[in-house]
Structure formats: structure tokens, C-alpha cells
Amino acid sequence: MTAALATFNQVFRGRRLALLGVGWLIIVAIAVVFAPWLTPYDPLEIDPVARLTAPNAEHWFGTDHFGRDTLARCIYGARMALLIGLGAVVVSLVGGTLIGMLSAYFTRLGHVLMRVVDVAMAFPALLLALVLMTILDRSVTNTIFVIGIVYTTTTARILFGMTLKLKNEVFVDAAVVTGAGHPSVLFKHILPNLISPLLVQATFIFAFAQLQAAALDFLGLGLPPEIPSWGNMLAESRVYVTRASWLLMFPGALIILTVFSMNLVGDALRDAIDPRFKDDIAGV
Amino acid sequence: MFAYTIKRLLTLIPTLFAASVLVFAFIHLIPGDPVAVLLGDTATPEEIAALSAEMGLDEPIYIQYAYWLGNVMQGDLGRSIFFQEPVTRVIADGAETSILLALMTMVWIVVLGVPIGVIAATRHGGWIDQIASGGAMFAASIPTFWLGLYLILIFAVTLGWLPSSGFPSVFDDGGLANLRYLLLPSLTLAAPNSALIIRLVRASMLDVQREDHVRTARAKGLHPAKVALKHVFRNALVAVAAAFGFTFAALISEAVVTETVFSLPGIGRLVVESILRRDYPVIQGVVLVIVCLYLVINLIVDLAYAWLDPRVSLK
Numbered sequence: 001m002t003a004a005l006a007t008f009n010q011v012f013r014g015r016r017l018a019l020l021g022v023g024w025l026i027i028v029a030i031a032v033v034f035a036p037w038l039t040p041y042d043p044l045e046i047d048p049v050a051r052l053t054a055p056n057a058e059h060w061f062g063t064d065h066f067g068r069d070t071l072a073r074c075i076y077g078a079r080m081a082l083l084i085g086l087g088a089v090v091v092s093l094v095g096g097t098l099i100g101m102l103s104a105y106f107t108r109l110g111h112v113l114m115r116v117v118d119v120a121m122a123f124p125a126l127l128l129a130l131v132l133m134t135i136l137d138r139s140v141t142n143t144i145f146v147i148g149i150v151y152t153t154t155t156a157r158i159l160f161g162m163t164l165k166l167k168n169e170v171f172v173d174a175a176v177v178t179g180a181g182h183p184s185v186l187f188k189h190i191l192p193n194l195i196s197p198l199l200v201q202a203t204f205i206f207a208f209a210q211l212q213a214a215a216l217d218f219l220g221l222g223l224p225p226e227i228p229s230w231g232n233m234l235a236e237s238r239v240y241v242t243r244a245s246w247l248l249m250f251p252g253a254l255i256i257l258t259v260f261s262m263n264l265v266g267d268a269l270r271d272a273i274d275p276r277f278k279d280d281i282a283g284v
Numbered sequence: 285m286f287a288y289t290i291k292r293l294l295t296l297i298p299t300l301f302a303a304s305v306l307v308f309a310f311i312h313l314i315p316g317d318p319v320a321v322l323l324g325d326t327a328t329p330e331e332i333a334a335l336s337a338e339m340g341l342d343e344p345i346y347i348q349y350a351y352w353l354g355n356v357m358q359g360d361l362g363r364s365i366f367f368q369e370p371v372t373r374v375i376a377d378g379a380e381t382s383i384l385l386a387l388m389t390m391v392w393i394v395v396l397g398v399p400i401g402v403i404a405a406t407r408h409g410g411w412i413d414q415i416a417s418g419g420a421m422f423a424a425s426i427p428t429f430w431l432g433l434y435l436i437l438i439f440a441v442t443l444g445w446l447p448s449s450g451f452p453s454v455f456d457d458g459g460l461a462n463l464r465y466l467l468l469p470s471l472t473l474a475a476p477n478s479a480l481i482i483r484l485v486r487a488s489m490l491d492v493q494r495e496d497h498v499r500t501a502r503a504k505g506l507h508p509a510k511v512a513l514k515h516v517f518r519n520a521l522v523a524v525a526a527a528f529g530f531t532f533a534a535l536i537s538e539a540v541v542t543e544t545v546f547s548l549p550g551i552g553r554l555v556v557e558s559i560l561r562r563d564y565p566v567i568q569g570v571v572l573v574i575v576c577l578y579l580v581i582n583l584i585v586d587l588a589y590a591w592l593d594p595r596v597s598l599k
Contacts, residue, residue, distance in 0.1 A: 017418060119302040122575050126537035127555070131571055134559050135313050207425070214427045215541050219556050234430060241433055242441055252430040260425035267421070 011272040018268040021261030028258060031078040041069035043076040043228045052244045062246040064236065073228040074250055080229040081210055081258060084144055088209035089202045091148025096155025104163035105186055114160060120153045126215060133221045143222050147212050151205045158280050162197060166190050196273045203266030207259045214255055230255050288590050296583055307572045308349050311564055321564050324365035361569035366561050371569035381451050381550035386535055388466050392474035393481050393531065401485025406512050408490060420479040428538045432472040432545035439468060449547035469546040473538055477531050488523035492516045522593045532581050536574055
């Protein structure tokens with residue numbers, strides 16, 4: 001615990017903005033866990049009498065065209081944001097790490113796998129996501145999967161470069177000489193050195209995933225429309241934007257704050273990691 | 285340089301080939317009979333039989349691919365179900381809007397991104413640098429469509445200065461004045477991409493500043509502005525040139541959203557509407573065109589990079 005605090009202090013010392021970012025992310029986490037206790041309203045409950053009510057004492061963030069409470073939907077939307085962000089991080093880090101590490105370690109396999117990655121990277125990110133969503137149905141799992149796949153390629157390329165650097169280090173030679181097998185060298189000796197850059201990459205993927213998910217929702221190709229996500233709320237607000245600007249303002253501000261905070265945290269972490277890997281990870 | 289050009293061209297071919305296989309496979313991955321998928325719900329049995337024969341559906345899959353690639357090589361990307369026109373014509377109709385939008389966005393990126401990046405680097409660590417870097421990161425955190433909707437709300441709805449949607453061709457009435465329709469969309473698209481360029485210009489300027497030739501220039505007693513522009517900026521620009529390839533890719537992706545927000549008749553919106561209409565031949569055609577364009581632009585950028593910095597081709 002003391003060690004964790006010391007590391008935290010080392011990363012965030014003198015970075016007030018990044019600390020504010022951490023603070024915001026903690027608030028989002030609280031909203032995720034305590035959503036039902038934070039608002040008396042059900043995010044799905046329709047109230048035709050109260051439709052398009054401006055923010056007031058009863059409905060702090062106003063209501064939408066069905067009279068649903070915007071604050072309640074924003075709070076429950078945080079759950080979706082976290083789910084999509086973490087899901088995309090897990091899919092892309094697991095896939096990207098395996099592809100990148102194996103490709104760098106086994107050169108012949110790498111020739112094939114990295115060409116596949118090159119081809120996938122020939123498709124611009126959102127276009128690839130759109131095409132994949134054409135084949136799949138609109139659902140939470142598919143959205144996570146699609147965004148995860150898109151960032152798997154970037155992660156694989158980054159991990160490939162990092163593993164190549166580590167592969168020739170003396171400690172890897174030492175492990176091989178003492179009789180360690182391939183799995184042991186890869187996962188016991190190389191992988192632990194990649195954990196901190198992976199953590200940095202995770203923050204950036206989380207941030208990008210929020211923007212991609214919101215864009216997919218807005219285009220009508222992301223989460224099913226009945227799910228209260230920040231992106232879906234913005235997509236619905238488009239029609240009422242001149243009459244009810246709060247519908248645009250609140251979910252948008254939440255996305256921006258979350259993405260900005262994650263980017264700030266990622267930036268602070270990147271500055272604190274092993275200088276060998278600094279140039280490999282591209283944030284915003 | 286010649287050898288590098290040839291080598292780079294040779295790596296493009298397998299990538300293009302593999303990408304074309306993926307785009308071809310796309311139609312076969314959609315649940316249902318590919319012919320029914322391509323012709324839509326209104327197709328007659330005769331039409332289905334005719335297209336099946338043309339695509340060689342009774343042949344093995346690689347022969348089908350060869351038929352398709354043969355047609356693509358001759359400029360035949362199929363027929364749109366919705367427009368009942370060749371896909372090439374549908375794409376050509378949207379090209380003017382998308383190309384002009386991309387060009388205007390690039391102008392904004394250069395005009396906004398490069399100077400701010402240079403100023404941030406020359407004031408490294410100061411409050412100008414902190415505002416520029418923090419502002420760039422903030423701009424990159426804004427969803428493009430949200431920014432677009434807000435710009436419409438402010439400049440089109442409230443102030444009434446600029447049109448909120450659509451784009452009449454510059455060849456129609458109004459001529460070049462029609463470009464004002466692209467002002468808000470191009471600013472929307474430029475915001476996150478300028479942010480990227482600001483950070484890149486700043487980072488590469490700081491890198492170059494640490495090099496020996498810059499120290500020599502300073503030691504000679506050159507004016508700081510001259511050192512910054514002539515010695516640092518010129519060298520830093522090489523790294524920035526490479527970033528324009530990535531920026532272009534980001535532009536294509538985000539144009540899909542921006543063109544939808546501003547209802548522009550471009551290729552980006554065509555992709556989204558074709559997906560919603562299930563007009564698969566158009567999706568397939570547009571994706572193929574964009575991927576080819578993207579690969580070719582990256583090739584040009586790589587070659588320009590090698591030309592600007594001869595060390596690259598020697599590696």
C-alpha cells in the first residue's frame with residue numbers, strides 16, 4: 001500500500017491537472033457503483049407530462065423528449081462508458097499483446113502476423129468499426145468487440161516494437177541459457193517488463209473507445225437505442241437541439257471530461273515509465 | 285532513393301491484394317445469399333440468375349474473386365441497389381464535397397496547428413506552452429459530432445452567419461462562394477486533427493532543439509528567432525510530414541461523422557447511409573476506394589519523408 005502511494009506520488013507530483021483528472025475518474029467510478037442510490041429516477045421511466053423540461057430543482061439536468069430524467073440517464077450512462085472502455089481495453093490488450101509479442105519473438109510467424117496487422121491498419125479506424133458493425137448486430141458485446149478489434153492492431157504494432165527491443169537484452173539471454181522454454185521467456189521474463197507501457201496504452205485505448213463508441217451510437221450503428229449511453233443520448237438530442245440544448249450539453253460534457261481526464265492520466269503515466277518505451281506509445 | 289521507392293512500391297502490392305480479398309469477403313460474411321444481398325429485396329429471379337452467372341457463384345471461391353477483381357480493374361464496382369446506378373458514379377458524385385472538405389480541413393490544420401506548435405515549443409515549459417499543450421489535448425477529447433452540433437447551434441441557428449447543412453457544388457450558382465457551406469464542417473474536422481499536429485510539431489521541435497547543429501547555430505550568436513525558424517523548424521517539419529498520412533486517415537474516419545452532422549453530400553455520409561440502407565455494393569465500393577486511397581497517400585508520404593530526410597531510405 002505504501003509502495004503504491006509512493007508510485008502514485010511519483011507519477012502525479014506537480015501535475016495538478018492530471019490529479020483533477022484522477023478526481024473526475026473517481027467520481028465516475030462512484031456513479032457507476034452507486035447509480036441506483038444517487039438518483040430517485042429510473043433512467044428508462046417515461047413521463048409524457050414532463051417532456052423536454054429545462055433543468056430545474058426537480059430535474060437538475062432537465063428531461064428528454066420522453067420525459068425521462070437526463071441526470072439519471074447520465075449516471076447510468078457512466079456504467080456503459082466504463083463497460084465499453086474496459087471491454088475494449090481487455091480485448092485489444094490481450095489480442096494485441098499476444099500478436100505483438102509472438103510476432104517479435106518468433107520471426108517467421110511475425111512475418112505473417114504483422115502483414116495481417118498491416119492490412120487491417122489499411123482500414124481507417126472508424127471505417128473498420130462501421131464495416132464490422134454492418135456484419136454484426138447492434139449490441140453491447142458487439143460494440144465492445146468491434147472497438148477492441150480496431151485497437152488490437154495498434155497495440156500489436158506497439159508491442160511488436162517493444163518486444164524486439166527486449167528480446168536482445170542480456171536478461172533474456174540469461175533466461176535462455178539457464179534453460180527457460182519459450183513460454184517461460186515470453187511470459188515470465190519479457191511480459192513483466194511490458195506491464196507499465198501496457199498500462200499507459202490502456203488509458204489511451206479507454207479514452208479513444210469512448211469517442212469511437214459515441215460516434216457509432218450517433219451514427220445509429222452502436223449500442224441498441226434503448227440503452228442509456230452518453231452517445232445514444234446525444235444521438236437522440238440532435239432533433240431537439242434548438243429547443244432543448246441541455247440534452248446536448250450534459251452528456252457531451254461528461255464524455256469530454258472523461259476522455260480528457262483519461263488522456264491526462266495517460267500522459268502523466270507515460271512520462272513516468274521506462275524511457276526506452278516512451279516513443280513507442282502514441283497518445284492523443 | 286530509387287531502390288527505396290521500388291522496395292516501398294513492392295510492399296504496397298501484397299497489402300493492396302490482401303485488402304481487396306477482405307473487401308471481397310465482406311459480401312460473403314453477411315448472413316444470406318450474396319446475390320440476394322447485392323441485389324436487395326426487390327430483385328426478380330431472372331436478375332438473381334443473371335448476376336449469379338456473372339459472379340460465377342457456381343465456381344470455386346477463388347475464381348469468384350478473380351471475376352470480381354477483373355471487374356474492379358476495369359472500373360466496374362457493381363451497381364447500387366438504392367440509386368440503381370453504377371457504384372463508381374455514386375462515389376464520383378460525392379467526391380467533390382469530400383475532396384474540398386479534406387482540403388479545407390488540411391488548410392485549417394496547417395494554419396492553426398503548425399504555428400501554435402512552434403510557439404509552444406519555443407516557449408517550452410512556460411504558460412503559453414502549458415495552455416497550448418493542454419488545449420490541444422482537450423480539443424482531441426471532444427467528440428467531433430458534438431462540436432459540429434454546437435457550431436451549428438451558435439453560428440447557424442443563433443447568429444445566422446453561416447449555413448447549417450448541405451453543400452451546393454462550386455460549379456453551380458454561387459460558385460466559390462458555396463465554400464462557406466464547408467466552413468463549419470472543416471473547422472469541426474480540423475479541431476481534433478490540429479490538436480495532433482500541435483503536439484507533434486511541439487515534440488519534434490523540442491527533439492531537434494537538443495541536436496548539435498542547433499547548439500552550434502546558437503553559439504555562433506544567431507538571433508533566436510532565426511535559429512527557431514531556419515534550423516529547428518525546418519528539420520522538425522520532416523517528422524510532421526510523416527504525420528500527415530495519419531491525419532488523412534483520421535480525416536476519412538471523422539468525415540463520416542462530420543458529413544452526417546452537416547448533411548453534406550460526400551462519400552463519408554454515403555458510407556453511413558449505405559450501411560443503414562443495406563446498399564452493400566456501395567459499401568464495398570467505397571471501402572475499397574478509401575483503402576486504396578489511404579495506402580497510396582501513405583506511400584506518397586513515406587516517399588516524401590525519405591526525400592526530405594535521406595537517412596530514412598538508408599535504414
